[in-house]
Amino acid sequence: MKFKPLALVVSLGLMTAQPAVADTVFGVYAGAQGWQTDVSGRYGSQQDTMQAFNFDSEQQTSFYVALEHPIPLVPNFKVRQNDLATVGLITLGSDFVFNGEFYASGTSLQSAVDLSHTDYTLYYELFDNDLISFDLGLTAKDVDAFVAVTDAVGRNELRGSGYVPTAYGQLRVGIPATDWTFYALANAVSIDDSEIRDFELGAEYRLIENALVDFNLQLGYRSIVIELDDIDSISSDLDFSGPYLGLEFHF
Template identity: 30%
Template sequence: MKLTRMAVLSVAFGLSSLANADFIGLKGDISYWNFDGHTRTEHSVPGIATDLNRTYELDRQGTVQLSAAFEHPVPLLPNVKLKYVNLDNESRDSAFSSKTELTNTDLILYYEILDNIISADIGAGLAYLDGTTRISTAGLYTDYDISGSTPFLYAQAGAKLPFTGLSANAELIVTDINDTKMTDAQAELQYDFVKSIALDIGAKVGYRIMKIEIEESKNENIEYEFKGPYIGLAAHF
């Protein structure tokens, strides 16, 4: 009987510890990104020195950006994060215009190197760009297909100010493989106005810069730059 009671108490204690341990986490955020930037086309014709490059300045506009992450304690198995943003934009003047319909989805696999007052993650992932750009010049159209995926490296660093609810965070994605170059960097400040064992909710403000360069052919490139501030909400279960 004593052995049975001890076994039951041991199991109960183990389950209680398991329930209170922060060993599995879900993170999510939604924010509004107010960006501008440019679309740039680069052409080179062998034997011709004329500058055929043109930059299309984008009108400032807003979009929603989302991310979700799942973290766990299983050794050697990476954590998973998804990021999504819609980058539709348009630029127009008297004779030239550009219209882009574009989404970017990142699948990130990463490991936590530090997870305390200072946090740090490293990993890798796959960026999937899906869209097209139409350049109009005096009524003539050129369409660019920019759909495809490319691998990248990922890094994150953050810091918390104890007992204040304030924290800072920065993320970086970089790739230069095959015909695609991409840099996606963002930095933010967050204040947690709800903080408990089960749930943290915070408001954040940050700045994001995203540059994408795609080689369409040997003599033709298209480049995008999106930059601007964002505000949003984040939750950690």
């Protein structure tokens, strides 16, 4: 099924009516990450017939831009592109039905998955100082899903798209008298049938900090679990997890 974004729009509208603590100046944050993922789980065209596959470890990327401002009541905005793709191979241990096609036990199947998606986040800074900052908001994850299996006869594929709304939170804690900051970020607690649990834990080192630009290096661990419930006949329970390296500019 396709997700209806109406509930998300209403929720975001309610948020804009709440008090906010905003930046004292406009700020733009831009960052990129290279992420090495181990992938596990299963997918299919129905929840009760999903098949587990042996997936390859893959290098993923993520890019984001955020705008923070001092305007009261108006939330800050962040957009983030997440690439999530992998392939694999398996010899079926039991019969498998995918997109109306029957695959008998013993069949060798190549698998392909692409669950890349874009996050659109509205959030408030509830705390913001040199020691601690805490953001809270809502994210709409716009998922463009592609899954496929290939046997000796040919490829069988499905494509779908939909929105998965989640709660958003980020906590940052600076270490006094050092250039280090530790942070945790989460997109979780989905508000619809499907769920995406996106957790990130990392450390950031301030390499450059002046009146014009801040430049930070990041090291951390990220885990995304994507449970899709019939997005255009695509169902999944997949885990992409692993360490990442990143950089961030603050103008």
